[in-house]
Structure formats: structure tokens, C-alpha cells
Amino acid sequence: MSRADQSQQGLAALAAFVEREGHARVPRTHKKGGTSLGTWLNNQKARRDKLSAEQLGRLEALGVAW
Numbered sequence: 001m002s003r004a005d006q007s008q009q010g011l012a013a014l015a016a017f018v019e020r021e022g023h024a025r026v027p028r029t030h031k032k033g034g035t036s037l038g039t040w041l042n043n044q045k046a047r048r049d050k051l052s053a054e055q056l057g058r059l060e061a062l063g064v065a066w
Contacts, residue, residue: 007055010040014062024063 001009013035018024028038044051044059048066051059 006040009035010037010044011058011062013037014041014059014064018062024065 013032014024014026014037017026017030017032017037024041026038026041028042030036030038041064044055045064045066048056
């Protein structure tokens, strides 16, 4: 799976989590389907300096706090 595919899958899982829970504070151990959402989000935060403005905007639109 390409990094772009992983990003799309992670964003979709995060959007579903936010819809269901009402916030983007994902526990690090949270998994949904085949996605380790908590780990994925933690990795996005750790490498935020390397993310594009578009990627940052999508995460912020879902309520991710840096």
C-alpha cells in the first residue's frame, strides 16, 4: 500500500472516529478495522513538519490538536 493510500485510509478512519465520538483525541491503542488509528495519528503528529499544507488542513479540519 502506498503512503498516499495509507494517508487516505487513515483520514477516512479518523473522520469516522470523529463522527462517532465527537472529537479527534484518539487513544494511541485504538484500532478500527485493519487500521491502527491511534498509531497512525501519532505518527502524523510526529512528522507534521513533513506534511503538506493540504494534509495539515485535512487533519485540522477534523479537529486534530497539535
